[in-house]
Structure formats: C-alpha cells, structure tokens
Amino acid sequence: MHGVRQRLASTLLEIEAELRRLGWWEEQAPSTQALASQQPFCLDSLRPEQWLQWVLLPRMQAILEQNAPLPGQSGLFVYFEECWRNRGVECAALLALLTRFDELIAIDAAARRH
Template structure:
C-alpha cells in the first residue's frame, strides 16, 4: 500500500498546487497545536491537508511506523469544502481514493 499511498499524497499536493490552495507560509505553532479534529478551531480545511495530513502521513511512511486504521477524511471534506472551491470535484475524488486505500486494507 505504501507506494500507492505516496502516489495519492503526491496527487493531492499537485491538485492543491494546481488550484492555488498550496500555501508558502505555514500557520503558527499554536494553530498546529490544536486538539480539535481537523484543527477545526485553528485551520481551514485545506490548510489542515497541507500542514497536518500530508506531512504526518509522509513522516509515518518514512519512519516505517504503523499507518492509521479506520481512516476517512473525505466525508468531512464533502461537508467542509464549498462546491465553489476551485478543484472541488477533483479534490473530493482524490480524498475518496485516499480513504479507499485504508478501507481496502481492513477488509
């Protein structure tokens, strides 16, 4: 699963870059220290993807650590992303494909 997971993370980053959602300046340390799911209280949904999900997943893979189980982020983004968000459909499709890697792992 690791090569496909890395491919999905790269695809997600590329989509975010293509639609100008990728930021050059990281959020503050306190924003990243949120204890809320998806950092709801401190980050926008796409910020969470860039600054939390993607780097943490890559770090787990690099360190050969166990990957999360019962992983699903697409349902949150189906609600959190406005349909007018540039790249909306492609982002949701990519996140659904990412989630599928984990549901396939547990089935």
C-alpha cells in the same frame, strides 16, 4: 501491503499537486499555536485545505518513510465533502483523491485484520 503504501505515497503527491493547482498551497506555515489545536482537523484554527497541507501530508509522509503502521481507518471524504459542498466542481478532483486515500487506508486495515 507494500503496493498500498506505494499507492498512498502517490496519492499524497497528487493531493499536493491538486492543492497547488487550486491555488490553495501556502508558502508560510500557520502559527505553532494554530497547528497545536486539539480539535479534529484543527477546525478551530485552520482552513480545511491548510489542515491537508500542514497536518495530513507531513504526518502521512513520516508514517510512510518510517514504515510505521498506517491509521486503522480514515473518513476524510465525508468531512471535506461537507466543508466544500458550496464549491461544486472546483473540488471534485481533490475529493476524488481523498476518497482514494480513505479506500487505501481501508484496504490496509482489512489486510492487517486477516
């Protein structure tokens, strides 16, 4: 289980690096109101890549640092594949990282069930 958490931490760093490589990393945070959206993925107030940077990465880093339980499931790939379907190969590496993230969450969830 510890290995999964280490691989997740590494995957989060790779997601950040890929966001930076794509030029999607932002220095200025969205407004508090935008981040407080109750919609899944803050879809009414953030672009998908903003949600990754300002919501997913900090939440997951906090979970890992606090050794808190990981989410029971993740379906990031399906959502982001749909969001970026017209961007083609530009997003291929980022989508591969989100697939790995989903898989690691599934591995952890399966291990906790047994």
